[in-house]
Amino acid sequence: MESDTKKHRTHWMVWVFSALVLIPTILGFANKFLDLVLVVQGDEEGAFAVTPIVNYLLATAGFLCLLIWTAMQGAFENLDGPSQTMFENEQRLDGLK
Amino acid sequence: MQAATDVMTAEHSFPRQEQLVEERLVLWYFVAALTFMTVSMLAGILMGLQLLRHNPLPPIEVLSPGRWRMIHTNAIAYGFLANAFLGIMHWVVPRLTLRPVFSRPLSYLIFFAWQFVVLATAVGLMFGQAQGLEWGETPVWIDPVAQLGLLLVAINFGTPILQTRGPMYVTLWYYLAALVWTFLTYAMGNFVPEYFVCGSSAGAVGGLFIHDLVGLFVTPLGWGMMYYFVPILLKRPIWSHGLSLVGFWGLAFFYPLQGIHHFLYTPIPMFLQYGAVLSTIALELVVVTVIINFIGTLYGTGGACLTNLPLRYFYTGILFYFLTCLQCALQVTMTFQALIHFTDWVVGHAHMVMFGVFSLWQLGVMTYLIPRILKTEWYNPAWCEWHYWASAGGLLVMAGDLILGGLFQGWSWAALHPWETSIHLSIPFWSVRIVAGLVMFAAQLLFIVHFYLTWRKSLQTAPAVVPAAGLATA
Numbered sequence: 001m002e003s004d005t006k007k008h009r010t011h012w013m014v015w016v017f018s019a020l021v022l023i024p025t026i027l028g029f030a031n032k033f034l035d036l037v038l039v040v041q042g043d044e045e046g047a048f049a050v051t052p053i054v055n056y057l058l059a060t061a062g063f064l065c066l067l068i069w070t071a072m073q074g075a076f077e078n079l080d081g082p083s084q085t086m087f088e089n090e091q092r093l094d095g096l097k
Numbered sequence: 098m099q100a101a102t103d104v105m106t107a108e109h110s111f112p113r114q115e116q117l118v119e120e121r122l123v124l125w126y127f128v129a130a131l132t133f134m135t136v137s138m139l140a141g142i143l144m145g146l147q148l149l150r151h152n153p154l155p156p157i158e159v160l161s162p163g164r165w166r167m168i169h170t171n172a173i174a175y176g177f178l179a180n181a182f183l184g185i186m187h188w189v190v191p192r193l194t195l196r197p198v199f200s201r202p203l204s205y206l207i208f209f210a211w212q213f214v215v216l217a218t219a220v221g222l223m224f225g226q227a228q229g230l231e232w233g234e235t236p237v238w239i240d241p242v243a244q245l246g247l248l249l250v251a252i253n254f255g256t257p258i259l260q261t262r263g264p265m266y267v268t269l270w271y272y273l274a275a276l277v278w279t280f281l282t283y284a285m286g287n288f289v290p291e292y293f294v295c296g297s298s299a300g301a302v303g304g305l306f307i308h309d310l311v312g313l314f315v316t317p318l319g320w321g322m323m324y325y326f327v328p329i330l331l332k333r334p335i336w337s338h339g340l341s342l343v344g345f346w347g348l349a350f351f352y353p354l355q356g357i358h359h360f361l362y363t364p365i366p367m368f369l370q371y372g373a374v375l376s377t378i379a380l381e382l383v384v385v386t387v388i389i390n391f392i393g394t395l396y397g398t399g400g401a402c403l404t405n406l407p408l409r410y411f412y413t414g415i416l417f418y419f420l421t422c423l424q425c426a427l428q429v430t431m432t433f434q435a436l437i438h439f440t441d442w443v444v445g446h447a448h449m450v451m452f453g454v455f456s457l458w459q460l461g462v463m464t465y466l467i468p469r470i471l472k473t474e475w476y477n478p479a480w481c482e483w484h485y486w487a488s489a490g491g492l493l494v495m496a497g498d499l500i501l502g503g504l505f506q507g508w509s510w511a512a513l514h515p516w517e518t519s520i521h522l523s524i525p526f527w528s529v530r531i532v533a534g535l536v537m538f539a540a541q542l543l544f545i546v547h548f549y550l551t552w553r554k555s556l557q558t559a560p561a562v563v564p565a566a567g568l569a570t571a
Contacts, residue, residue, distance in 0.1 A: 014339040017386045021347040024379045028354070028372065035368045056305075059281075059353040066274075067346060075264040079339035082266040086193060086325075087334045092111055093192060 014079070033057075117191035119201055120470045122208060126184025127463055129212055131545050133176025134456075136219070138538045140169035145531040149524070159223050167222045167234050173451060174232060174310070176215045181459040182318045183211065183250070186272065188466060189325050190254050193269055199256035207249050214243045230303045232310050233286040240287045247283055251276040267341040271321030274349060278313035282306060297364045304365075304373075305356035311450065312352040319455045320344070320387065323411060326462060327394060330408050331401055336393030340386050347383030351376045358429040362438070377429040384422040391415055406481055410461025413489050417453035421446060424500075436511060441526065442503025449496040452537070457489060460544070467548060471555035480547045487540030495533035502526030 070076070114120075146152055147162040154160040187204065191197050198204055214235075221227070221236035228234050235243060258265070258273050265273075286306025290299035328335050335341055357365055357373035395402055395412065402412040424446055427433050437443065464484075468475055475481055502523055509519040 013386075013389070014337060014343060017340060017343045017382070020382050021343060021350075021379075021386075024375075024382075028375060028379070031372070035372075056353050060350060062277075063346075063349040066349075073264075076342070078264060079342070080334070080337070082264045083328065083334040083338040083341075086266045086268075087328060089195060090192065090329055093114060093117075 112195050114192075117195070117197050118188055119198075119204060120188075122201075122204055123184045123187050123466065124470055125208060126180050126187065127467065127548075129208075130177045130180035130184065130459070131541070131548070133172045133180060133215060134541055135545065137169050137172035137177060138534070138541060140165045140172065142531065142534055142538060144169060145527065145534055148527045149531060158225070164223050164225070164227075167227055168219050170232060171218055171222065171234060172215070173456075174315075175218065175235075178315060178451070178455055178459070180211065180215075181463070182315075182322075183207070185322055185459070185462055185466075186254055186318070189268065189322065190257055190272060193266055193325065194257040194261050196257035196260055199253045203249060203253050207246060207253060210242070210246050210249075214239055214246060217242075228287070228291060230286060230290055230306065232307055233290075233303070235287060237291060240291075244280070244284060244287070247280045251280055266324070267335070267338060267345055268321040268325045270342070270345050271317040271324070274345070275314060275317035275321065278309070278317065282309045282313050286310065300360055300363060301357055301365050301369065303356075304359045305353065307359055308356035309353060312348070312355065315451075315455055316348065316352075317345075319458055320348075322458060322462065323391070323415070326465065327391060327408070327411055330405060330411075330465070331394060331398055333394065333398070336390050336396075340390045344383055344387040344390070347380070347386065351380045351383060355380065358434075361429070361431060361434045374429045374431070378426045381422055381426040384419065388415065388419050406485060407461040407465035410457050410464065410485060410489075414454045414457040414461070417449055417457070417492075421450045421454065424449075436507040437503055438507075440503035440506040440510075441499040441523065442507070445496045445499030445501075445503060448492065448499065453489075453492045453496060457492070460484070460488060463544075463548075467551065471551060473551065473555040473558055476547055476550040476554050480543055484540050484544045484547070487536050487543070491533045491537035491540065495530050495537065498526050498529045498533065502530075 143152065143154065144162055144166050147165075152162060154165075187198065217239050218235050221239060222234060226236035226238075228237060255273065255276050258269050261269065285302060286309075289302050290306075294302060324335060324341060354376040355373050357369050358377050361370050361374070363370075391412070402408040428437055428442070428446070464475075464481055505522050505526070506519045509522060
């Protein structure tokens with residue numbers, strides 16, 4: 001019963017913080033993209049700002065691909081499984097000495 | 098009977114430590130790291146004395162303070178932090194993936210190549226071959242070698258990580274990302290401003306590089322390390338693996354945008370500057386997820402982080418990490434930045450990050466791993482306590498002193514006092530800084546001597562089983 005409560009609490013925290021992190025990220029990303037379009041379209045003097053934005057877009061695109069690939073690999077299906085496995089493996093490694 | 102046979106077969110096929118970890122190489126990396134840390138701190142002390150007008154070196158070009166300062170920063174980043182991280186990864190990655198690194202001979206080649214890169218950088222800097230970008234001063238002829246070295250590092254550690262089947266533990270996520278990010282960040286900072294862009298654009302790329310070096314090289318390796326060692330020492334899994342993944346992906350999406358907050362009030366367009374400010378403040382939320390996770394893991398362990406010395410290092414670093422990020426969220430606002438820009442506040446902040454967080458974590462890992470690898474207890478455990486208190490205490494005094502001094506400098510400039518006034522008011526702060534620096538330096542020398550004596554002891558005594566729980570001082 002106690003472990004069920006703890007599991008529920010952990011899940012709740014994950015969703016809240018996911019929302020807190022993802023919403024500003026999406027808004028920030030959209031804002032940057034709009035700025036990029038405006039700079040490229042009209043402001044020649046500000047065109048040099050394209051370099052850092054393209055850097056960021058490339059990096060973010062890479063992370064997005066990685067995130068999609070990760071989700072397709074099933075990494076988010078059992079969120080706490082890897083930490084349990086890691087912990088058990090460590091104990092086995094030390095126990096074999 | 099069959100079940101018992103299956104268990105025995107499983108135990109037989111389970112890899113052993115000696116099959117996975119090249120322990121000798123871990124120690125070599127620690128020796129290299131501590132050597133470069135000594136050089137770096139010595140250079141820092143010389144720079145501190147220069148500010149107090151007591152530079153002991155002869156006034157010749159090769160030994161000029163500006164060059165020593167670059168050796169101070171480069172030796173700590175590429176000599177101490179990188180070497181220690183590489184050594185720790187040689188322990189962590191094989192144990193987490195249950196696979197050895199791609200190639201042990203390659204590991205040794207990387208070790209010697211990396212020492213060459215760091216030494217050549219130091220020599221190049223002393224002879225005036227620095228590039229004009231902070232943290233990216235590495236002479237141009239070394240850059241391709243370093244870039245190749247980073248590629249080999251990525252191959253050597255990336256192979257076992259990518260061979261892992263099923264969902265990965267968060268440490269491996271951080272490590273995998275760090276291998277890619279470090280390669281790309283180094284290329285961005287050392288090649289793009291040098292050969293492809295100039296002026297404000299180069300400044301913007303330089304800003305990204307400076308901060309990405311901290312956030313995409315040091316930070317993922319540091320947090321990856323913590324997510325591995327803290328649960329092991331506390332003998333319990335991390336409080337929420339899901340929350341740790343939120344932290345990881347938050348870092349991935351927010352961090353690359355931050356660098357331009359180093360160049361507020363410059364000709365870089367304001368929308369880029371505001372973007373950096375907002376992403377920095379937003380990253381504070383990500384940091385909170387990480388801190389909550391580690392507090393949750395610690396909760397209910399009965400003050401283990403007070404009695405277990407490596408854990409105490411880790412949680413001290415976590416505390417400093419929270420403080421630096423909080424400080425960061427404040428100092429990137431335009432109002433606050435106007436006060437502290439170019440002052441010693443920034444220097445205090447940088448020391449709190451590099452020494453108070455990452456160096457303390459690495460020293461904690463060394464305190465834990467060295468006796469395990471040498472299979473003997475520390476020569477004198479009380480010296481480990483001295484090392485901790487002098488390192489953490491010295492850093493607290495140094496960072497607090499510089500941060501406070503920075504405020505006074507900023508107020509002096511804001512009041513339009515003559516420049517000399519800010520110099521005069523800084524002298525007491527710089528004096529306290531040099532004392533704190535000497536205490537920290539003495540602590541590291543004690544640790545090096547202690548390491549040597551423990552190694553000597555390990556040669557003279559039969560191997561002992563050192564508890565995996567670390568050095569408890571209760």
